[in-house]
Amino acid sequence: DTEVTQTPKHLVMGMTNKKSLKCEQHMGHRAMYWYKQKAKKPPELMFVYSYEKLSINESVPSRFSPECPNSSLLNLHLHALQPEDSALYLCASSHSLYGYTFGSGTRLTVV
């Protein structure tokens, strides 16, 4: 299995909703990432987990809450988002020999 799987593929949520994005990989990678990508822009790093511990938080607002329950799973919990948070959210994992593998993303729309 050489994939990173993200669910759901599309999500529409209201500003008062709570939702979660899910990411899964079974390649044995011990570093996992959340990136945010706005239209016509490059991906921007949000969080990095290394060996299931949060290693990097790029000053992301607290309405985004990451979680790494085990070495294969990465979640991003969303609460009280703003319309400007609408974007493509990409999950990735990495290995020193193979580089970074990205999922196909969750397209989030906040209404």
Place this chain on the structure above:
Amino acid sequence: AQSVTQLDSQVPVFEEAPVELRCNYSSSVSVYLFWYVQYPNQGLQLLLKYLSGSTLVKGINGFEAEFNKSQTSFHLRKPSVHISDTAEYFCAVSDLPGTASKLTFGTGTRLQVTL
């Protein structure tokens, strides 16, 4: 801090013509370089990577890139493009992929292939 500059925001090219997408990097430590392609409404697909070894790297879909340390460049090339190559291409740099390292992207180059 590491950074990547993609010199061209858009590159128009005719089908079957050669193409080069330019990428220059800045880093004070060892670098690991990547090219990704993004088709509309999709995630990022790895085209090729330079981690060590030969400076000429061959990737998928007929693409290749050359790591040039003296010119701090990692340009992407394809000898003959197809309509299906129309997409956004991102060059990226990191310090050590296996650790919790930051992968930093360039601003992207839109390759537009026409008949």
